[in-house]
Amino acid sequence: MVSSIPKDSQSVSELQEFYRQMVLIRKFEEAAAKAYSVGKIGGFLHLYIGQEAVGVGSIAALTPHDYIVSTYRDHGHALARGLHPNPLMAELFGKATGISKGNGGSMHFFDKNAHFMGGHGIVGGHISLAAGIAFASKYKKEDSVTICFFGEGAANIGSFHEGLNLAAIWKLPVVFICENNHYAMGTPEYRALAVKDVSIRAHAYDMARDHIEGDEVRKVRDHVKVAVERARRGEGPTLIEVSTYRFRGHSMSDPAKYRTKEELEAYKKKDPLMRARHELELGGIKPEELDKLEIEIQTQIDEAYQFAETSPEPPLSQLHKYVYAEDK
């Protein structure tokens, strides 16, 4: 492991904050997996475990008025945006206190105030939505940038190509972040992508591109920041491919038998959390201090679990609410 040692106290505390967020995501999802296995969470549950550095690093490159568009694998992105774990866990439990009032579930976290523009369940469909949000920023002459996460599987659907082409011809302020975890459900990338490097596709749209490894959180942040600043200057979109890995199956119902133990073990050696912890220790943070941080986060997650469990279900009157917007 080639480690970049944080040089000064500022970069140490920055990395410490990223580490906190990544541990929060991991522990949140471990708790969610537990709740799922005892039937407290229904539907699909797609975990982000292993990919934390991508969401945390990318979102750290944004300001609060920038926008984030996510997929069904949205827990990590929402937590990295700073959303409180309580309403997120409550959403997974289908409770009235959930971030989407229980109407959304795991795949559809939304928070208008945080400019968290949703988890979306149709592979690739949200890519043109993200372009649309960026279109609105340009139309209103606001300097917000939109970032859009998706997998390498989504890069094969029409909406990806249409969204990128429109964003490119109109120079929209959007950054497309392909989290390449090398599998779309059970389909490995080599069976789905004619050209393995997704970022190469940027050339087809005369778009800026970048390709990075996703295990080093500060590196992700630095690269995404370049693209965000380019977009903010009005110089158009970027396609960034971040190579990463999900340690779990596609969703909780997937035992992931299509990949080898060796492959998984090799990637686990590049666990972004382990890496950040190692770097923090090299930067002078004592292991006991990091253990303490983890315990604090575990307490926070336990509280979120408790909050979700004890929250009420939505009132039955909510069934017909929100189908149409309420009149002003």
Next chain:
Amino acid sequence: MAILTYREALNRAMVEEMEKDPLIYLMGEEVGHYQGAYKVSQGMLDKFGEERVIDTPISENGFAGIGVGSAMVGLRPIIEFMTWNFSLVAIDQIINSAAKMNYMSGGQFPMPIVFRGAGGAGGRLAAQHSQAFESWYAHCPGLKVVCPATPKDAYGLLKSSIRDNNPTIFIESEVLYGSKGEVPEQEYTIPLGLGEIKRKGTDITLVTWSRALSFAEEAAIILEKEGISVEIVDLRSLRPLDENLIYESVKKTNRAVVVEEGWPVAGFGAQISHLIQKNVFSYLDHPVERVTQMDVPMSYAANLERMSLPSANRVADTIREMLR
């Protein structure tokens, strides 16, 4: 009153609304420089510029998505489909994104977007360009579905659709674009969900919308000569639906026929038929009948197209049979 074509009425509605609200923009294939494939947006590029009248590449899914995303953050897009046949490429964005955004976000994201364009069957355009899709969209909660039949209705309903905070499917009749009618000079709107009795009668109720209104009206004139008095209910919007208008008419005439351009199976007429039989069953002297397009794709051959489409004669025959 001015005499306007259906297309001019739609144009006037969009222009007036865009003059009032800078958040409204028009986007679609050929809406700008080409002045609209059916010339509905004639002159709008000059008036509003390229920032608000926006030509797109051929990418229905992409620009429908642009519309939905921009509506999430407060713009009020009017997305034109050259014809509704091509909306099928974008149906994912319409149904999976637009229709559900407010619901699945727990009320956080209203969706003030209008999808509009030419719909309907006829003109020897054959199987892929000659289809009425309102039943498809009316199936889906979260959408509003509007199908005007006259220039006057087209103007008032389009203005209401643009002002609505929900996704509206506004299906214009391709065949009616050149049709003329009186349109009041003064600004007005027609609320979505308000039908209209287009003709008063006592013997039978015809329930219809969009271009099929013309088949109904023609049939009514034919039957009048035979002493049969036909009442015509023009729904104007399918979602929301003016149910009471239908029921009040049926209570008076005791018979109903639904006349529509679309296919029969799982079509919107089936829904109306169900509602009538459920809610005013005791007033009925005859089962509700339907006159629809035949249950086949559209043929190019002139005689087969004619046979496939509903017509005044088919409506008249159906009614004669019911009154026998």
